[in-house]
Amino acid sequence: MLLTASNIHKTYTLGKVAVPVLKGVAISVAQGECVAVLGSSGSGKSTLLHILGGLDSPDKSPQAQLTFDNRDLTRFSGSEINHYRSHDVGFVFQFYHLLPELDVLQNVLIGAMIHDGLGYSTAASERTAWAKELLTQVGLSHRLKHKPTELSGGERQRVAIARALINKPRLLLADEPTGNLDRNTGATILDMLDKLRADHQYTMVVVTHDAATASRANRVVRLADGLVVQSFAEAAN
Numbered sequence: 062m063l064l065t066a067s068n069i070h071k072t073y074t075l076g077k078v079a080v081p082v083l084k085g086v087a088i089s090v091a092q093g094e095c096v097a098v099l100g101s102s103g104s105g106k107s108t109l110l111h112i113l114g115g116l117d118s119p120d121k122s123p124q125a126q127l128t129f130d131n132r133d134l135t136r137f138s139g140s141e142i143n144h145y146r147s148h149d150v151g152f153v154f155q156f157y158h159l160l161p162e163l164d165v166l167q168n169v170l171i172g173a174m175i176h177d178g179l180g181y182s183t184a185a186s187e188r189t190a191w192a193k194e195l196l197t198q199v200g201l202s203h204r205l206k207h208k209p210t211e212l213s214g215g216e217r218q219r220v221a222i223a224r225a226l227i228n229k230p231r232l233l234l235a236d237e238p239t240g241n242l243d244r245n246t247g248a249t250i251l252d253m254l255d256k257l258r259a260d261h262q263y264t265m266v267v268v269t270h271d272a273a274t275a276s277r278a279n280r281v282v283r284l285a286d287g288l289v290v291q292s293f294a295e296a297a298n
Contacts, residue, residue, distance in 0.1 A: 063264050064090040064113060064232060065128045070120040071108050082108045083119070084287040090232075095258060095265040097278035105287040106268045107236055113266060114234045115146045129232070147172070151225030155237035157217040159209040165220050166192055166205040172227040188227070195223040198260075199253060215246040222254065226261075233258070233265045239274060251277055 071083040082105045090096050100106040111117040112127070115134060119125050127134045129149065137145065151172075159168045166189075173188040196202055199219040209217055218238065225233060238254070239247030251274060258265055267278060275281045283291040 062089045063092045063094075063130060064088075064266075065126065066109075066113060066119075067126045068122065068124040069109070069112060069127065070122060070125065071105070071112065071117070072120055082287055083112075086284070086287070086289055088113075088282055088289065090264055090266055092231075092264055093262050094280065095267065095278045097275035097281045098266060098268045098284055099270070099272065099275040099281050100268075100284035101270055104284045106284050109284065110234050110236050110266065110268045114150045114152060114232075115142045116152075148228050149231050151228070151230035151233045153218075153222055153225045153233065153235040153238045155240040157209070157221040157241075159217055159220055159224075161209050164206045164208055165196065165201060165212070168209070168220055169196060169224045169227055172224050191229075192223070192227055195226055196220075198257065199223050213246075214242050215250060218242065218250050219253070222250075222257070226257070226263075231264060233263045235265065235267045237269055238267065239271075240269075247274075 066089070067087040069083050069086040070081070072079050072081045074080070086105070086109055088096070088098070088109070098106045098109060108117065112119050118135070119127060125135065129145065134142070134145065160171065163171070169192040170188060173192070193202070193205065196205060199222055201216060201219055201223070204212065204216065209220070212220070218241075235254070239250050242250060254265070255277060257263065267274065269275050280292065280294050282289055
């Protein structure tokens, strides 16, 4: 398995009140697999995704396990977790988080610049060529110099996906990637993600509340009240 998590707990404190969000979740994802985490709002699915991506950490427990490529993420130093987040993982969110003052190409290159800032340098010409290639693959080669305000919602999400892939991550984590789009545009984005995953053999975890989105995955993990209540393979896949 490329990614494995077991006995994952996460509790937040609101004032003096402890609020348990994850209560012993277990999930595993094989290389090249697409797993959907399906659940309603408040089920803990986004929290789980943030922990898998190193954006948050699980509660400390000797029973908790979180590994990527057989490496224990809970034992990573600060620099190691930064490298994991910037190099091994690509993130796609419901809201695009594009910088309005930058054009499309510059927004995609931001991820590479952050990666370079951590000491993992790539030649400027090489990263620019790859950014343009990604934008071609997502159908935006004609929009390189446009600002985010000049794009539709679907186009903005395409830019965000290209940005997530700029450092050639092994794992793509998507949190409600079509949640801010109408159904037809959302379906187009999902088709594009399916094609990118097939072409490049990305491993992907998609968090969603939508059963139709989840049905595109190889496997669905259903989350409710901070627990995995069901895990099944999609027959179509």
